[in-house]
Amino acid sequence: xxxxxxxxxxxxxxxxxxxxxxxxxxxxxxxxxxxxxxxxxxxxxxxxxxxxxxxxxxxxxxxxxxxxxxxxxxxxxxxxxxxxxxxxxxxxxxxxxxxxxxxxxxxxxxxxxxxxxxxxxxxxxxxxxxxxxxxxxxxxxxxxxxxxxxxxxxxxxxxxxxxxxxxxxxxxxxxxxxxxxxxxxxxxxxxxxxxxxxxxxxxxxxxxxxxxxxxxxxxxxxxxxxxxxxxxxxxxxxxxxxxxxxxxxxxxxxxxxxxxxxxx
Amino acid sequence: xxxxxxxxxxxxxxxxxxxxxxxxxxxxxxxxxxxxxxxxxxxxxxxxxxxxxxxxxxxxxxxxxxxxxxxxxxxxxxxxxxxxxxxxxxxxxxxxxxxxxxxxxxxxxxxxxxxxxxxxxxxxxxxxxxxxxxxxxxxxxxxxxxxxxxxxxxxxxxxxxxxxxxxxxxxxxxxxxxxxxxxxxxxxxxxxxxxxxxxxxxxxxxxxxxxxxxxxxxxxxxxxxxxxxxxxxxxxxxxxxxxxxxxxxxxxxxxxxxxxxxxx
Numbered sequence: 001x002x003x004x005x006x007x008x009x010x011x012x013x014x015x016x017x018x019x020x021x022x023x024x025x026x027x028x029x030x031x032x033x034x035x036x037x038x039x040x041x042x043x044x045x046x047x048x049x050x051x052x053x054x055x056x057x058x059x060x061x062x063x064x065x066x067x068x069x070x071x072x073x074x075x076x077x078x079x080x081x082x083x084x085x086x087x088x089x090x091x092x093x094x095x096x097x098x099x100x101x102x103x104x105x106x107x108x109x110x111x112x113x114x115x116x117x118x119x120x121x122x123x124x125x126x127x128x129x130x131x132x133x134x135x136x137x138x139x140x141x142x143x144x145x146x147x148x149x150x151x152x153x154x155x156x157x158x159x160x161x162x163x164x165x166x167x168x169x170x171x172x173x174x175x176x177x178x179x180x181x182x183x184x185x186x187x188x189x190x191x192x193x194x195x196x197x198x199x200x201x202x203x204x205x206x207x208x209x210x211x212x213x214x215x216x217x218x219x220x221x222x223x224x225x226x227x228x229x230x231x232x233x234x235x236x237x238x239x240x241x242x243x244x245x246x247x248x249x250x251x252x253x254x255x256x257x258x259x260x261x262x263x264x
Numbered sequence: 265x266x267x268x269x270x271x272x273x274x275x276x277x278x279x280x281x282x283x284x285x286x287x288x289x290x291x292x293x294x295x296x297x298x299x300x301x302x303x304x305x306x307x308x309x310x311x312x313x314x315x316x317x318x319x320x321x322x323x324x325x326x327x328x329x330x331x332x333x334x335x336x337x338x339x340x341x342x343x344x345x346x347x348x349x350x351x352x353x354x355x356x357x358x359x360x361x362x363x364x365x366x367x368x369x370x371x372x373x374x375x376x377x378x379x380x381x382x383x384x385x386x387x388x389x390x391x392x393x394x395x396x397x398x399x400x401x402x403x404x405x406x407x408x409x410x411x412x413x414x415x416x417x418x419x420x421x422x423x424x425x426x427x428x429x430x431x432x433x434x435x436x437x438x439x440x441x442x443x444x445x446x447x448x449x450x451x452x453x454x455x456x457x458x459x460x461x462x463x464x465x466x467x468x469x470x471x472x473x474x475x476x477x478x479x480x481x482x483x484x485x486x487x488x489x490x491x492x493x494x495x496x497x498x499x500x501x502x503x504x505x506x507x508x509x510x511x512x513x514x515x516x517x518x519x520x521x522x523x524x525x526x527x528x
Contacts, residue, residue: 139516240526249426253519256519259523
């Protein structure tokens with residue numbers, strides 16, 4: 001427990017300017033760290049086996065996490081809420097912050113071992129959506145998540161927060177080979193079902209009927225799936241929608257598709 | 265078309281400080297206005313019959329909306345993007361802004377006329393969620409939306425944007441009487457189905473099976489439904505979820521419930 005009163009203290013470097021997405025991306029990559037925010041999420045990160053570099057807390061948040069802090073040998077910096085706001089650049093509603101070490105991503109084999117229902121995300125760009133998809137997948141019985149090389153980072157603070165820490169309980173990794181990602185899953189015994197508005201799509205319920213090992217494939221917010229992924233999936237599926245309406249956003253679509261898949 | 269070069273011009277008062285939620289709430293209520301952002305959403309607002317007070321555009325956005333501007337007698341203020349940012353307090357990615365007149369809310373009778381599937385939102389606080397629910401409802405075949413007196417404003421800029429303008433195409437209003445809102449719907453021939461984690465909840469698919477006129481009832485992000493609404497609904501329903509997982513967020517839950525309801 002280290003009380004600080006200087007927001008410029010170099011020991012607080014991990015927590016600078018949390019709203020500056022570009023700066024955070026490079027800072028976190030360079031130092032191999034990620035940030036968790038809020039008592040519940042910090043607790044889940046530590047309980048999920050992630051090693052803390054440090055914690056940053058306002059005094060009134062210490063009690064709720066006392067047991068978690070005890071488990072860790074990392075320093076806990078204590079600052080007033082006003083000073084925390086100066087460091088991070090915004091008012092941290094849920095008080096507790098932790099800087100944690102990134103671990104090497106596990107091999108695809110490990111993530112898929114024993115999995116029956118897998119989400120595969122291509123190039124989502126919005127951290128909120130990535131978090132929402134992890135959360136819905138976990139709630140609706142999906143066992144694992146695979147990400148294309150360029151999909152937005154599920155360990156970005158906002159992804160973790162929106163996902164309520166599901167990224168810590170769901171095995172996930174990135175596929176090394178974008179081009180052959182879906183054929184590779186087919187070879188492993190998964191039926192790959194791509195969610196798309198394309199013309200040969202089946203209603204989702206029909207597309208997943210009778211499928212044992214399922215890989216449900218989602219594309220980016222703007223343009224959906226790449227033509228390569230759309231064409232190389234075993235099946236294409238659509239959520240039946242009212243005429244003339246914009247499609248569901250990817251978070252809503254993934255929730256519906258996971259629900260339909262969970263009942264296959 | 266009025267070119268301006270002073271971000272302090274009083275004619276731009278409708279567009280000030282768009283990120284200051286509290287200020288916007290009181291400003292918009294006082295002047296009976298709301299703001300639409302982005303070419304597609306502005307177009308839908310005008311096509312939905314909303315009267316513009318004014319438009320605010322950067323030069324490169326004029327062409328895309330030329331036909332819409334022609335339909336309206338309201339002034340269109342043209343400012344550089346840098347000056348628009350000074351007025352609004354942030355970078356307006358999609359350029360076009362319009363300030364529109366709020367209309368009196370229609371009576372519940374009008375909104376429910378002919379409706380078979382209605383969403384009823386209690387006290388959602390997050391504008392993003394309100395917009396997402398409108399969008400999912402419209403995509404999945406819901407005909408109308410009713411809001412409790414304290415539910416967040418669907419005409420707030422962010423609600424409209426996330427909802428892709430579904431609030432302009434879906435009939436909606438506020439119920440005047442919070443306490444008896446659900447019994448009143450039952451008297452009108454709707455079966456009210458409340459989404460809740462409560463102990464006597466049926467799986468959603470079972471709860472909506474065979475229902476003709478359906479009112480699907482959703483509670484707030486934090487605490488869900490009030491006990492009054494939970495108890496006064498005809499049925500309670502749950503989305504079956506994996507053990508030990510936090511519930512779905514309200515946007516995901518509403519998408520799943522609308523999907524299940526659409527297939528009843």
